[in-house]
Amino acid sequence: MTDSARNRRVATIALLGVCVFWGATFTWMKTGLEGLRHVLPGAGMVAIGAFFLLVRFALAALLMPVLVPASVRRLGRPAWAWGFWLSLPFAAGFLLQIVGLTQHDLPPSQSAFLTSLFVVATPVLGALVTRRLPPRGVMLGVPLALCGAAFIQGPPEGGLSLGAWLTIGCAVVFGVHILVTDVATKRADPMAVTLTMLVFSTVWMALALVVAPGGLALLDARELGAAFANTDFVYTVVLCAVLATVVAVSVLNRWQKELHPSRAAIIYTAEPVFATLISFALSDRERVSFWLFFGAAMILAANLAAELIRPRPRSTP
Numbered sequence: 001m002t003d004s005a006r007n008r009r010v011a012t013i014a015l016l017g018v019c020v021f022w023g024a025t026f027t028w029m030k031t032g033l034e035g036l037r038h039v040l041p042g043a044g045m046v047a048i049g050a051f052f053l054l055v056r057f058a059l060a061a062l063l064m065p066v067l068v069p070a071s072v073r074r075l076g077r078p079a080w081a082w083g084f085w086l087s088l089p090f091a092a093g094f095l096l097q098i099v100g101l102t103q104h105d106l107p108p109s110q111s112a113f114l115t116s117l118f119v120v121a122t123p124v125l126g127a128l129v130t131r132r133l134p135p136r137g138v139m140l141g142v143p144l145a146l147c148g149a150a151f152i153q154g155p156p157e158g159g160l161s162l163g164a165w166l167t168i169g170c171a172v173v174f175g176v177h178i179l180v181t182d183v184a185t186k187r188a189d190p191m192a193v194t195l196t197m198l199v200f201s202t203v204w205m206a207l208a209l210v211v212a213p214g215g216l217a218l219l220d221a222r223e224l225g226a227a228f229a230n231t232d233f234v235y236t237v238v239l240c241a242v243l244a245t246v247v248a249v250s251v252l253n254r255w256q257k258e259l260h261p262s263r264a265a266i267i268y269t270a271e272p273v274f275a276t277l278i279s280f281a282l283s284d285r286e287r288v289s290f291w292l293f294f295g296a297a298m299i300l301a302a303n304l305a306a307e308l309i310r311p312r313p314r315s316t317p
Helices: 003-039 045-067 077-101 108-115 118-130 136-151 162-187 190-211 221-228 231-258 261-268 270-282 290-308
Strands: none
Touching: 003 045, 003 077, 003 108, 003 221, 003 231, 003 261, 003 270, 045 077, 045 190, 045 231, 077 108, 077 162, 077 190, 108 162, 108 270, 108 290, 118 136, 118 162, 136 290, 162 190, 190 231, 221 231, 261 270, 270 290
């Protein structure tokens, strides 16, 4: 086996591991949010979500220099500049996602499949920027994705739920983040940009907590003590910060370059599958239904169509 083939195999296994960590975050965040809601019953949903992300991003930013020392050594003005721009869609997307998860009508498995719509949203947004029609696979994937999103909770009677709309918005914002990432990581060191992005995202979550209804009350010593005394919140936020943020992003930055972007994107469609399996295994409230599998199949088909159905390159004489 050649070195390149070995690297591709290792990269495939590594990115599948990233998908496992990312898939688990939907259950972890749901558990942590419910723990916070139990000990902080007077706090609003946005405040609870911002508080969880504030702790997650701050912990990840503190651990990044320890676990990835190169992120500090390679810091410079470009890393700070692009980290700032990357942090805007990164923080906004996670806030929309976690507030969607606070809704009782959105289980982790459905949140994961709706979040995966970023695979379709990214080329559509790119086409709007370049003013060119997206590839045929994307044009086929859009109606499939819309069908899957509409039916994943059953035949829509009163439209999509608030949690579903927030998560679809999260997928669109993550599409923006991917487009900005493509530019940022070519103009600054990826590890340094990851660190600065986490620093700025921590700042944005602190601001979101301050302006959210009831957010300032969470900074009271008594409320903070109650939050950090809750084991569900503490262990889930640590898992999200260490495994799903620092480790996953570092592995992704190291190994994704060994694969073609289309192949990597196809691997990432496994994330909602892992999320569903983990949610079913760890939660006794996840409901299995025909419509969940139908909607999930439509969304997966949309993602695969967006990545696999592309125009063939012209042959050169």
